[in-house]
Amino acid sequence: MNIQLEPREPSTHGVDELATTLLARFGLLPRKRDSAATMHQLLLELTEKKKEAIKHKQPELGILTVEEMGKHAGIARQTMYDYLSRWLSLHILKKSSFVQGGKVIIGYELNGTSLESAFRKAETVIKNHVEQSFKILDTMQKEIKREKLKRATSSE
Numbered sequence: 001m002n003i004q005l006e007p008r009e010p011s012t013h014g015v016d017e018l019a020t021t022l023l024a025r026f027g028l029l030p031r032k033r034d035s036a037a038t039m040h041q042l043l044l045e046l047t048e049k050k051k052e053a054i055k056h057k058q059p060e061l062g063i064l065t066v067e068e069m070g071k072h073a074g075i076a077r078q079t080m081y082d083y084l085s086r087w088l089s090l091h092i093l094k095k096s097s098f099v100q101g102g103k104v105i106i107g108y109e110l111n112g113t114s115l116e117s118a119f120r121k122a123e124t125v126i127k128n129h130v131e132q133s134f135k136i137l138d139t140m141q142k143e144i145k146r147e148k149l150k151r152a153t154s155s156e
Helices: 015-025 039-056 066-073 077-089 115-154
Strands: 093-100 103-110
Touching: 015 039, 039 066, 039 103, 039 115, 066 077, 066 103, 077 093, 077 103, 103 115
Parallel strands: none
Antiparallel strands: 093 103
16 A cells, blocks of 8 residues: 655635545545546545435445546546555445446445545544554564664673
8 A cells, every 4th residue: 555645735715626635635636747637526526426325315326437437537447447546445435336227337436424434434544554554663673672682692
């Protein structure tokens, strides 16, 4: 997992700017400077779809296929798969399927009942990652002390 958090603040209080800032802070924006992807549009669409699904009590309404996600973000399906892995690794989205017209449709939806609950899952992933890093740090410090003691006793 490659988490790249960005310390960014919104320049305005417009929904698009706030969505873009949120995605930047969680490392979900395109990393190439010349990318045309509008991931904030995808985030807003996923939010609206989830609200609609909850309102009508039809979970399948909250699901977007990769093709649909790519259209909202303004990118090709294959490129969307590249971005999708980051959203999934942070648990903001989850894979879902439903039957439509006798066919199984596979897509993705927000992993929670709201935008906040989906990003709380990302918070948990990031906190667990940091906690594991501190466990590694603790082990490293113990090893450094052990090696120093070992060298000190072997040189005597």
